Amino acid sequence: MLTEEMLAALIDSVTGVERLVLCGDHRQLPPIGAGRPFADLVAHLRDMSDAATGETGGGFAELVIGRRQKPLTARGAGTAPVGRDDLSVAAWFSVDGSPPAADEAYARVLAGNGDGTLSVVSWDDEDDLHQKVVEFLATAPELALIPGDPDTLKRSLGAAGTYKGRASFDFGVGGEGAEHWQILTPVRSRPGGVSGLNRLVRRTWRSGDATLVRRMWRVFPPPIGADEVLFHDKVMCVRNHHHRKAYEVASGKNVEGDVANGEIGMAVHWAKNKGLKAEFSTQQGLQFTFWASDLNADRERASETLALAYAVTVHKAQGSQFDITLVVIPNPCPLLSPELIYTALTRQRTRAVLFVQGDPNDLRLLASPSQSETGRRLTCLFRAADPFQTAEGRVLDGSHVHRTANGEMVRSKSEVIVADTLYRVGIKYLYEQPLRMADGSIRSPDFTIHRSGRPTVYWEHLGMLDNAGYRADWEAKRVWYAEHGILPLTDGGGESGALVWSTEKQETAGINSQQIEELARQFL
Numbered sequence: 001m002l003t004e005e006m007l008a009a010l011i012d013s014v015t016g017v018e019r020l021v022l023c024g025d026h027r028q029l030p031p032i033g034a035g036r037p038f039a040d041l042v043a044h045l046r047d048m049s050d051a052a053t054g055e056t057g058g059g060f061a062e063l064v065i066g067r068r069q070k071p072l073t074a075r076g077a078g079t080a081p082v083g084r085d086d087l088s089v090a091a092w093f094s095v096d097g098s099p100p101a102a103d104e105a106y107a108r109v110l111a112g113n114g115d116g117t118l119s120v121v122s123w124d125d126e127d128d129l130h131q132k133v134v135e136f137l138a139t140a141p142e143l144a145l146i147p148g149d150p151d152t153l154k155r156s157l158g159a160a161g162t163y164k165g166r167a168s169f170d171f172g173v174g175g176e177g178a179e180h181w182q183i184l185t186p187v188r189s190r191p192g193g194v195s196g197l198n199r200l201v202r203r204t205w206r207s208g209d210a211t212l213v214r215r216m217w218r219v220f221p222p223p224i225g226a227d228e229v230l231f232h233d234k235v236m237c238v239r240n241h242h243h244r245k246a247y248e249v250a251s252g253k254n255v256e257g258d259v260a261n262g263e264i265g266m267a268v269h270w271a272k273n274k275g276l277k278a279e280f281s282t283q284q285g286l287q288f289t290f291w292a293s294d295l296n297a298d299r300e301r302a303s304e305t306l307a308l309a310y311a312v313t314v315h316k317a318q319g320s321q322f323d324i325t326l327v328v329i330p331n332p333c334p335l336l337s338p339e340l341i342y343t344a345l346t347r348q349r350t351r352a353v354l355f356v357q358g359d360p361n362d363l364r365l366l367a368s369p370s371q372s373e374t375g376r377r378l379t380c381l382f383r384a385a386d387p388f389q390t391a392e393g394r395v396l397d398g399s400h401v402h403r404t405a406n407g408e409m410v411r412s413k414s415e416v417i418v419a420d421t422l423y424r425v426g427i428k429y430l431y432e433q434p435l436r437m438a439d440g441s442i443r444s445p446d447f448t449i450h451r452s453g454r455p456t457v458y459w460e461h462l463g464m465l466d467n468a469g470y471r472a473d474w475e476a477k478r479v480w481y482a483e484h485g486i487l488p489l490t491d492g493g494g495e496s497g498a499l500v501w502s503t504e505k506q507e508t509a510g511i512n513s514q515q516i517e518e519l520a521r522q523f524l
Contacts, residue, residue: 001028001318004035004379019059027094028343029318030374036400039095039374040381043400068321068349071469072115083469085109086118086352090345092367093338095374095400097412099470100462101477103364103444108476110360111441118345120354126191129355130200133183133326136353142324143181145205153205154232156180157266169232171287172249174279175265178234179321182264183311184344185328192330192357197311198227206230224276225295227308231270235278236309236316237263247277247287257286262316264309278306314344323349331357336366337373361442364434369409370394375401404431414504414511415446418461421516422447429459437484443477456497458486463504463511 001024002010014020026042045060072084088105092098109118121136123129137145146152151159151167158177159167183201187193209230223230237259246257265280268287275291294305314327325348329336341363345352356363369375375396378385386398390409402410404419408431422429430448435458447459458481464470478499481487485496493499502519504511 001031002037003031003033004037004381005033006031007035007037025346026374027096027339028346029315029337029339030377032315035379035381036374036377037381039400044382068346069117070349072117083467083472084117085114086345086348088469088473089118090342093342093345095338095342095369095372097414097463098367099464099467099473100460101470101473103442104473104477104480106364107441107443107480117348117351118354119351120356120360122360123355123357126196129192129328129357130196132355133197133200133328134204136326137181140324147204148208150206150209150232153201157234159232169266169268169279171268172279172285174268174287175281176284178264178266178281179323181324181326182317182320182322182347183326183328184314184317184347185311185330186314186333186335186340186344187330188313190330190333192328192333192355194311194313197328198308201310202228202230202233202308206233224292225306226304227295229267229276229295229306229308231267231276233267234309235265235267235276235306236312237261237265237278237280237305238307238316239305241288241305244288246283247289249285249287255286257283257288259283259288262319264312264320276306314340317347318343321347321349325352327352327354329354329356329363331362337371338367338369339373341366361434364442364444368432369401369411370396372396372401412463414463415461417511417513418447418459418502418516421513421520422449422459425517425520427520441480441484443480455493455495457489457493458497458499460499460501461504462501465503 011020022038022041024038026039030036030039042060048060066087069084069087085105085108088099088102089109092102092106105114108114109120121132123132134147137143138147143156144152145156154167154169156177157180158174159169160173161168161170183197185192185194185197189195209232229235238261240261241259243256244259246255248255259280263280263282265278267276268279269277271277271289271291275289277287277289279287290306325344327344329341345354354360365371370390370392376394377400378387378395378397380397380399383399387395388398389395402413402416404410404416405423406419408419410416410419410431419429419431427449432444432446433448434442434444435448436442445458446461449457449459451457460477462474465474481499482494485494486499487494489498489500500519502511502516
């Protein structure tokens with residue numbers, strides 16, 4: 001998330017340091033600001049890899065086993081860990097390659113046959129979205145928020161005690177459940193935005209508390225700030241605060257603490273009828289006081305520090321994690337990109353729900369490398385930018401996308417090799433052309449090759465087969481091909497087409513270009 005200026009300032013400020021370790025995920029959204037330095041560093045260090053051994057140089061290491069989400073066991077009998085639908089679909093939107101048959105996982109989810117880690121809900125307009133969000137929050141077994149009952153909302157966010165007969169948060173652990181569930185959206189004010197969704201939650205579950213505040217304004221603090229934050233609301237700190245005074249519940253003393261931009265918690269109490277005391281999920285036992293001036297109370301000053309946070313933007317959630325996420329995708333939306341979808345679909349620990357405006361199949365278009373936000377940045381730390389214009393009129397940096405000799409943008413260097421081989425031997429192909437069958441199901445073969453008077457060939461390139469979950473998705477996709485009359489070309493093909501696939505494995509140091517060409521010439 002560092003901009004170029006921030007990274008420069010960091011390097012300038014460290015002295016006497018032998019090793020500087022930067023940790024992050026280059027597949028997430030690039031920073032709000034100039035450059036993409038972390039992505040540049042990753043690409044540079046990967047280029048220093050020893051192609052013969054597969055070992056990396058320059059101090060680069062990558063965690064390839066997800067730790068935020070627990071692996072599932074095999075579908076049906078067995079206890080072997082397998083992949084998760086939410087992560088398979090998220091990986092489909094990664095900017096540097098995706099697992100084989102990620103579209104198989106998405107199709108399975110759309111058909112209602114997923115593993116429960118991801119589900120998709122379609123919506124038409126904002127009223128329809130709001131209705132479906134309320135329905136989910138009210139019917140999800142682990143939430144069960146009863147409309148009109150503020151206590152169910154508070155208990156879903158960690159309230160364990162009572163105050164004057166109402167659900168309340170125990171001091172010292174008030175922020176403990178703040179990250180149980182979260183609504184995420186790319187936008188703030190347009191349909192499907194943060195403002196409307198926050199008002200929806202307040203209107204559906206806290207209208208009674210708002211009435212109570214107005215009636216007993218001498219007892220409870222009035223709504224504060226542009227968001228009209230109430231006591232017991234879910235809040236987010238939106239600015240860094242160093243050495244801010246805090247009350248330590250265990251000792252009963254005032255101490256100094258730091259609150260970072262993006263920390264989420266609960267407004268557990270009020271201060272002298274003019275402010276709110278908040279406890280954050282990452283700082284149990286500390287209460288930070290925020291006054292009216294901290295919440296932009298006059299609606300004129302640009303000094304907002306604390307904001308309502310039942311719904312937040314995907315950008316603000318970057319770096320956070322939640323048990324359950326409700327991800328809203330307005331369509332069309334100029335902010336959408338593969339990196340944004342990837343970031344949104346990797347915030348959950350247990351499951352995510354995608355609320356997609358319009359046809360959920362349209363989301364496939366956003367997985368294209370041509371939509372990359374990182375690729376649009378024309379600043380590069382280690383080599384000159386290579387700008388070019390796509391057919392849609394977008395300007396991308398050729399050093400951060402993979403282009404074939406025929407001009408397509410593909411997901412990986414391995415797919416470049418396959419595409420360039422087909423091009424070199426004179427075989428015309430289509431890249432990721434959606435294949436829709438009579439039953440309405442859709443898949444996206446890597447390469448589609450139409451042959452005059454002979455069955456169409458569908459070529460899949462398979463990397464990452466060492467991962468059991470991804471391998472299971474590929475086997476499921478093969479079954480789908482067979483069920484629709486597309487059989488391996490080695491067996492003569494089927495009535496609806498022929499299937500060819502090439503592979504690469506980590507232990508064999510990647511892809512074998514000679515074998516790819518032999519396969520192309522032999523069968524095509």
